[in-house]
Amino acid sequence: MTTPSPPRRVSTNPQPETRGMNFFDADTALQSLLSLYLPAADRDHLTPHFHKLGALVGDRLDDLACTADRNPPVLHVRNRQGHDADRVEKHPAYVEMERFAFGEFEMSAMSHRPALGWPEPIHHVAKYTLQYLFAQSEFGLLCPMSMTDSLTRTLIRYADQSLLDRYLPALLAEDFESAAQGAMFMTEQDAGSDVGETVTTAVRDGDAWRLFGDKWFCSNADADVVLVLARPEGGGEGTRGLGLFLMPRLLPDGSPNRYRIVRLKDKLGTRSMASGEITLEGASAWLVGDLDRGFVQIAEMVNQSRLSNAVRAAGMMRRSLHEALCVSRNRKAFGSNLIDLPLMQRQLLKLLLPTEQALSLCLFTAVALRRADEGDETGMKMRRILTPLLKFRVCRDARKVTGDAMEVRGGCGYIEEWIEARLVRDSHLGSIWEGTSNITALDVLRAAKREEAHVWLRKELSANLAAAHGIPEEFRVELSGLLDRAVDLVARTAAAGRTGERSARQAASALFHAASAVVMAVEGAALAEEKGDARRLLMAKLVVEQKLTASDPFMEIDVDTEAADAEWLLSDASIPLGDVSTRLKKR
Numbered sequence: 096m097t098t099p100s101p102p103r104r105v106s107t108n109p110q111p112e113t114r115g116m117n118f119f120d121a122d123t124a125l126q127s128l129l130s131l132y133l134p135a136a137d138r139d140h141l142t143p144h145f146h147k148l149g150a151l152v153g154d155r156l157d158d159l160a161c162t163a164d165r166n167p168p169v170l171h172v173r174n175r176q177g178h179d180a181d182r183v184e185k186h187p188a189y190v191e192m193e194r195f196a197f198g199e200f201e202m203s204a205m206s207h208r209p210a211l212g213w214p215e216p217i218h219h220v221a222k223y224t225l226q227y228l229f230a231q232s233e234f235g236l237l238c239p240m241s242m243t244d245s246l247t248r249t250l251i252r253y254a255d256q257s258l259l260d261r262y263l264p265a266l267l268a269e270d271f272e273s274a275a276q277g278a279m280f281m282t283e284q285d286a287g288s289d290v291g292e293t294v295t296t297a298v299r300d301g302d303a304w305r306l307f308g309d310k311w312f313c314s315n316a317d318a319d320v321v322l323v324l325a326r327p328e329g330g331g332e333g334t335r336g337l338g339l340f341l342m343p344r345l346l347p348d349g350s351p352n353r354y355r356i357v358r359l360k361d362k363l364g365t366r367s368m369a370s371g372e373i374t375l376e377g378a379s380a381w382l383v384g385d386l387d388r389g390f391v392q393i394a395e396m397v398n399q400s401r402l403s404n405a406v407r408a409a410g411m412m413r414r415s416l417h418e419a420l421c422v423s424r425n426r427k428a429f430g431s432n433l434i435d436l437p438l439m440q441r442q443l444l445k446l447l448l449p450t451e452q453a454l455s456l457c458l459f460t461a462v463a464l465r466r467a468d469e470g471d472e473t474g475m476k477m478r479r480i481l482t483p484l485l486k487f488r489v490c491r492d493a494r495k496v497t498g499d500a501m502e503v504r505g506g507c508g509y510i511e512e513w514i515e516a517r518l519v520r521d522s523h524l525g526s527i528w529e530g531t532s533n534i535t536a537l538d539v540l541r542a543a544k545r546e547e548a549h550v551w552l553r554k555e556l557s558a559n560l561a562a563a564h565g566i567p568e569e570f571r572v573e574l575s576g577l578l579d580r581a582v583d584l585v586a587r588t589a590a591a592g593r594t595g596e597r598s599a600r601q602a603a604s605a606l607f608h609a610a611s612a613v614v615m616a617v618e619g620a621a622l623a624e625e626k627g628d629a630r631r632l633l634m635a636k637l638v639v640e641q642k643l644t645a646s647d648p649f650m651e652i653d654v655d656t657e658a659a660d661a662e663w664l665l666s667d668a669s670i671p672l673g674d675v676s677t678r679l680k681k682r
């Protein structure tokens with residue numbers, strides 16, 4: 096007789112799931128801000144697309160991203176007959192994600208031609224909204240998508256008509272099967288941050304050039320069209336001696352170009368996407384723009400990618416926050432839902448604040464970029480300084496937010512079948528590629544020193560603050576003073592040359608926090624007037640208290656105030672301006 100086995104115990108407190116959630120519908124902050132930043136007609140037309148992508152994040156896209164992460168691309172250097180093949184085999188899950196990004200949502204082409212049924216290129220705010228949503232499932236693929244977008248922009252700006260005629264149609268193709276993808280090969284073993292050390296050479300060959308050298312980090316390694324930095328023979332030293340070249344994967348006659356993918360990198364994150372090492376063996380390439388302005392011209396592509404990186408980091412933080420809120424609202428410990436425990440509330444507010452700062456400044460910068468593209472000088476200057484500022488601080492914050500959100504899920508957060516572990520792995524890359532944190536913080540100082548961009552930013556933010564209705568006067572004065580101090584710190588640090596470099600990150604962080612507090616306060620005032628919700632004013636106050644004025648580690652927490660803040664901010668209910676007005680006074 097067999098002994099009956101005891102029934103398996105089923106958990107009464109299982110891990111909460113966000114599966115099935117629509118990540119656009121659930122993002123009330125994003126929806127409110129779109130009402131401020133995206134014109135109504137664009138918003139009405141594009142909201143169904145946001146809604147559709149938000150549903151995919153909670154469902155199919157999440158599955159694909161998880162599968163692609165576990166099945167990284169494979170390099171086949173030869174075919175079975177022994178001929179050089181150099182083929183990157185991508186997992187079908189990755190290819191299906193490509194279909195969504197490049198095909199269905201037209202994300203790489205939407206800034207350069209009509210897309211998504213809209214008669215003209217899509218507003219930058221809408222483009223970055225789609226990237227922000229997509230990144231909540233998949234980060235890696237957005238690198239090729241963004242490089243294709245920014246390469247196209249750079250070509251349109253600098254390439255001659257014959258190159259545009261040859262390559263633009265494929266880069267902008269509506270049909271996914273025939274669409275080309277882009278990449279950027281700059282980095283060499285001795286030339287990463289210090290691009291001026293580039294040794295790849297370009298030798299003239301009739302109206303084309305031949306490239307020789309080794310590129311050490313090449314994401315989207317098998318891209319169809321690549322921009323490469325190389326030093327023309329006899330070119331000067333440093334970045335001034337560098338030219339920018341368009342190198343196609345296939346030559347105009349259809350034969351493979353003369354370069355090899357030597358191996359693929361075994362990466363911590365973005366495992367779905369192929370980053371490789373490439374040897375250039377006399378590859379044919381065509382000059383883009385002026386021969387001695389290669390570095391300046393590639394900066395256009397790098398800057399676009401930097402902004403996209405910040406937006407993706409903002410998306411990863413939002414996903415982390417959604418997961419953390421879902422867990423803490425639905426999981427119990429010590430007889431309570433986690434969200435009702437004071438210390439958990441404190442941690443959740445710490446996840447929420449950088450997430451909201453990032454969203455506000457990303458959308459604000461998308462508008463600045465649009466103004467810049469329309470020729471507005473304030474837009475150009477603001478875009479110049481905000482791009483490295485966001486890349487530096489938002490990507491840095493994402494590493495912490497994703498890590499802390501992982502802890503909110505407890506042990507399961509560390510297990511790869513939940514998304515938190517992948518978010519932690521992916522988020523770290525944002526701070527390294529396209530310029531490390533040190534390099535982007537130094538670029539903030541460069542923008543101040545060479546273009547006085549900090550002065551233009553202050554002028555615009557001060558004007559916005561002065562024009563906003565409903566910000567209590569005491570808080571307005573406090574914000575204005577903090578903005579002045581941050582801008583002055585950037586100015587002094589930038590003027591101090593090599594000595595000032597030591598303070599670059601401190602100054603950039605101060606400017607990021609002051610700028611985000613002002614932007615959030617202005618948004619909060621507008622939303623209080625429009626929808627009766629002053630929550631972003633309260634968030635601006637928290638930025639001031641926690642990021643700009645708190646310094647004493649022995650200061651006791653004002654527990655009643657924090658409990659009230661948590662009750663307001665951890666729910667989606669509107670907060671009337673009258674209720675937070677007292678809170679906005681100086682403590």
Ligand SMILES: Cc1cc2nc3c(=O)[nH]c(=O)nc-3n(C[C@H](O)[C@H](O)[C@H](O)COP(=O)(O)OP(=O)(O)OC[C@H]3O[C@@H](n4cnc5c(N)ncnc54)[C@H](O)[C@@H]3O)c2cc1C
Nearest residue numbers: 279280281282287288289312313314370528529530531533
């Ligand atoms: C997964 C992945 C994919 C990539 N894809 C691409 C790609 O597609 N195309 C491409 O061109 N590159 C790519 N890169 C390369 C990436 O942009 C570089 O790794 C990055 O710019 C840093 O360069 P480096 O690795 O040579 O580090 P280094 O330049 O050697 O930097 C090392 C450290 O020194 C610091 N440092 C450098 N200069 C200063 C300074 N003046 N002051 C203070 N600190 C400083 C840096 O902040 C960093 O912490 C990729 C990298 C990775 C990891």
